[in-house]
Amino acid sequence: MTTQTDTPILELQEVSFRYPDGSVGLDSCSLSLDQGSRSAVLGANGAGKTTLFLHLNGILRPQSGTVRYCGGGLDYGRCGLHGLRSRIGLVFQNPDSQLFSASVREDVSFGPLNLGLKNNAVQERVHEALQSVGLLDHADKPVHNLSFGQKKRVCIAGVLAMRPEVLILDEPMAGLDVAMQAELDGILDKLHGEGMTIIIATHDIDFAYRWADSVTIMTKGQCAATWETQRIAESLVEFASYGLGIPRTAELHNCLVEAKLLSRGKSLPRSHCELLREIAAVK
Amino acid sequence: MLIEQCAYSNRWRRVSPAAKGLFSACGIVAAFLASTPRTTIILAGMMTVITVLGAGVPLRRYLKVALPELLFLVVALATLAVSVGWNGHLQCRLAGRAELHHVALVCGRSLGSIATLLFFCLSTPMTDIISLLRSLRFPEVLLDIMTLGYRTVFVFQEVIHDTTTAQTARLGYATPRLAMRSLGILAANMTMQVWQRSTDLHQAALARNNDGPLKFLEGEFCHPVRSLCAAAIGGCMLIVLALVRI
Numbered sequence: 001m002t003t004q005t006d007t008p009i010l011e012l013q014e015v016s017f018r019y020p021d022g023s024v025g026l027d028s029c030s031l032s033l034d035q036g037s038r039s040a041v042l043g044a045n046g047a048g049k050t051t052l053f054l055h056l057n058g059i060l061r062p063q064s065g066t067v068r069y070c071g072g073g074l075d076y077g078r079c080g081l082h083g084l085r086s087r088i089g090l091v092f093q094n095p096d097s098q099l100f101s102a103s104v105r106e107d108v109s110f111g112p113l114n115l116g117l118k119n120n121a122v123q124e125r126v127h128e129a130l131q132s133v134g135l136l137d138h139a140d141k142p143v144h145n146l147s148f149g150q151k152k153r154v155c156i157a158g159v160l161a162m163r164p165e166v167l168i169l170d171e172p173m174a175g176l177d178v179a180m181q182a183e184l185d186g187i188l189d190k191l192h193g194e195g196m197t198i199i200i201a202t203h204d205i206d207f208a209y210r211w212a213d214s215v216t217i218m219t220k221g222q223c224a225a226t227w228e229t230q231r232i233a234e235s236l237v238e239f240a241s242y243g244l245g246i247p248r249t250a251e252l253h254n255c256l257v258e259a260k261l262l263s264r265g266k267s268l269p270r271s272h273c274e275l276l277r278e279i280a281a282v283k
Numbered sequence: 284m285l286i287e288q289c290a291y292s293n294r295w296r297r298v299s300p301a302a303k304g305l306f307s308a309c310g311i312v313a314a315f316l317a318s319t320p321r322t323t324i325i326l327a328g329m330m331t332v333i334t335v336l337g338a339g340v341p342l343r344r345y346l347k348v349a350l351p352e353l354l355f356l357v358v359a360l361a362t363l364a365v366s367v368g369w370n371g372h373l374q375c376r377l378a379g380r381a382e383l384h385h386v387a388l389v390c391g392r393s394l395g396s397i398a399t400l401l402f403f404c405l406s407t408p409m410t411d412i413i414s415l416l417r418s419l420r421f422p423e424v425l426l427d428i429m430t431l432g433y434r435t436v437f438v439f440q441e442v443i444h445d446t447t448t449a450q451t452a453r454l455g456y457a458t459p460r461l462a463m464r465s466l467g468i469l470a471a472n473m474t475m476q477v478w479q480r481s482t483d484l485h486q487a488a489l490a491r492n493n494d495g496p497l498k499f500l501e502g503e504f505c506h507p508v509r510s511l512c513a514a515a516i517g518g519c520m521l522i523v524l525a526l527v528r529i
Contacts, residue, residue: 057490082492090490096438097483101430101499103410109500114492122500140502142291142408144437158491 007071009035009166009197010056010088012223015065017051025051027221028065033166033199038192040208041201042244043218049201050093052218053168056199057090086115089159093170093201095151104130104146104154105139111162122161129161133187149180156187166197173204185211209247210271217242233268249275285348289405294339300411300502301418302510307403309518313525314395320384322525323391329521330398338406348405352397360390409433414501423496430497435480442476443469 010033017025026048033039043049054060055067058074058081067074074084089111092098101107108129112122130136133153143151152172159167172188173181188211192198202208208215209229216226219242232239233250240246253269256262262278269275290296295303310330317323334340363386366376378386404412413429446469450456455465488497504510 054486059486059489078494082494085490085492092483092487092490094483096441097480098487100434100484100488100497101410102434102437103408103499103502105502106410106414106499110493110498111491113498113500114494119500126500142287142410143434145291162491 007035008032008068009070010199011068011071012052012055012062013066013068015055015062015067016221017055017060017063024048024221025060026055026062029218029221029223030065031216031223031226033197034213035165035197036192036195037197038188038211038213039197039199040212040215041199041218042203042205042208042215042242043201044244047218048221049218050170051221052223053090053170053199053201056166056168057088058084059090086162087164088166088168089162089164091152091155091159091167091169091172093174095148095155098155098158099143099151102142102144104135104141104143107143107154108157108161111158115162125161125163126157129157132160132190133157134183149176149183152176152180152184153187156184160191164196166199167191168199170201171203172200173202173207181207203244205245205247206249206272209249217244229270230268248272253278285344286404287408289340289344289348290408293406295337295406296408297505298406299504299507299510300407300415301507302514303403303407304412304415305511306514306518307399309514309521310399310402311396313518313521314392314399316522317392317395317525318388320387320391322527323388323395326395326521326525327391327398329524330395330402334398334402334405338402340405345401345405349397349401352401356390356393356397359393360386363389411502414499418501427497430499431484438480439473439476442473446472 010031012026012029012031015026015029019025029048029052031052041049041052051060055062058067058076061076069084069088074080099107100110105126108126109122112125117125126139127136130139133156135150135153135157138146138150138154143154146154152175156167156169156172172184176184185207188198188200200208200212209232212229214226214228215232217224217239224242225238227235227239232247233254236246236250236254249269249272253262253275256279257264262282265278269278310326314323314326317326331345335342335345364378364383366378368374368376377383407415409429410433413426413433416429417423417426447456447465450465450469454461455468456462
């Protein structure tokens with residue numbers, strides 16, 4: 001991990017991209033992501049979240065505008081992309097679109113081997129990555145015998161084994177049951193605790209409100225608004241105007257404050273559990 | 284799926300695929316070197332016993348997997364042994380004694396080879412076989428196609444299952460005419476899926492820094508040298524057995 005600096009680790013400046021069929025991917029999209037931060041990107045289907053992520057990993061190249069990594073513009077040459085993709089890991093939404101090998105261990109080793117590492121180092125990384133997602137016992141199992149959630153964790157392990165500085169996850173909670181979501185939540189907290197910058201696309205506003213340091217809303221290929229999560233409760237009306245819903249914890253907390261049942265403290269509850277604890281403390 | 288289940292759950296799953304490959308190669312060589320039908324039958328029996336008792340593949344599953352191959356063999360045996368002709372009326376002629384001996388030898392050799400190949404594929408998962416071929420320096424493009432082909436078989440199997448279930452739930456297969464129409468839609472849908480998935484896989488490969496052949500870590504197996512020696516000794520014994528005229 002690199003040391004914390006004021007320069008954003010990733011930055012998009014007025015980036016635009018259109019697909020060959022003419023549909024808009026990104027439209028003058030600007031976004032800045034701090035090192036070591038947890039960011040959530042919200043948006044309706046087709047808003048441009050996946051296109052944004054493909055730009056951050058250098059898979060798509062902006063037709064206008066600039067993508068910057070640690071202050072410098074991306075180098076789209078072979079070496080530049082090799083360096084970028086070894087630092088920025090991207091986990092796709094559908095695990096079946098990402099898993100190449102039918103063996104869990106083989107698939108996780110795919111990224112580190114592409115980095116040109118020796119077999120011993122790759123084995124160590126594969127072991128570590130599978131351990132961190134809790135799938136060490138499944139290392140020799142065939143991928144097609146795993147559950148959807150386990151496949152997602154294999155995808156995350158495959159990217160973690162490359163030891164990226166930034167982890168980008170495209171709708172990681174989609175299709176997971178509550179227990180699997182809690183497990184993934186724990187994995188993300190652990191990775192963030194280790195200093196990793198994490199960016200997540202999600203439709204789950206309550207999760208974004210609880211987990212992220214900042215929330216960005218995308219509409220029609222534009223990064224329409226970005227809030228520090230602590231500030232969302234102050235602007236719920238504006239937040240709701242994007243038609244994605246509002247965090248229920250913030251809404252309920254505001255109601256309780258207005259009814260003078262709770263006081264507005266410095267730190268707002270970010271989850272249902274935190275709000276219940278605050279209510280219990282008042283009793 | 285039966286082959287898959289056996290390959291991943293047999294007793295010799297962690298035995299080096301190189302050892303199992305060597306033993307199988309010797310088995311096939313032995314089957315072709317055998318000069319009497321009796322020897323080939325003994326070889327086939329031995330390979331079956333090794334697969335069932337050694338590798339621990341359940342006999343019922345073994346027979347289920349072997350049945351289609353055996354049916355082909357019976358058809359081949361019948362066409363070799365019996366000649367059918369038309370000379371104003373239908374004529375059937377059974378091959379002579381010497382010819383029958385030759386037919387029995389050919390079928391025996393096929394049976395021995397089938398038993399040997401069943402031993403290999405029921406005791407070794409496909410990923411291990413591809414890994415073995417990679418270490419034998421097979422062309423990388425073929426191995427990449429095998430890897431992706433094998434993986435996508437299961438992905439598309441799931442897609443086909445989901446699509447046919449959805450079609451059946453809306454009476455898509457209620458009549459022969461509807462069934463034909465549903466099958467056509469399924470084929471069109473699959474074509475689009477193949478195109479979309481190939482794009483996705485390409486992007487996923489790029490995201491993980493791949494710009495050439497697919498590279499994977501080779502599996503670790505228990506006592507590979509010892510297994511290889513045991514396979515070589517066992518294989519040589521099969522060949523010697525084949526050369527002895529029983």
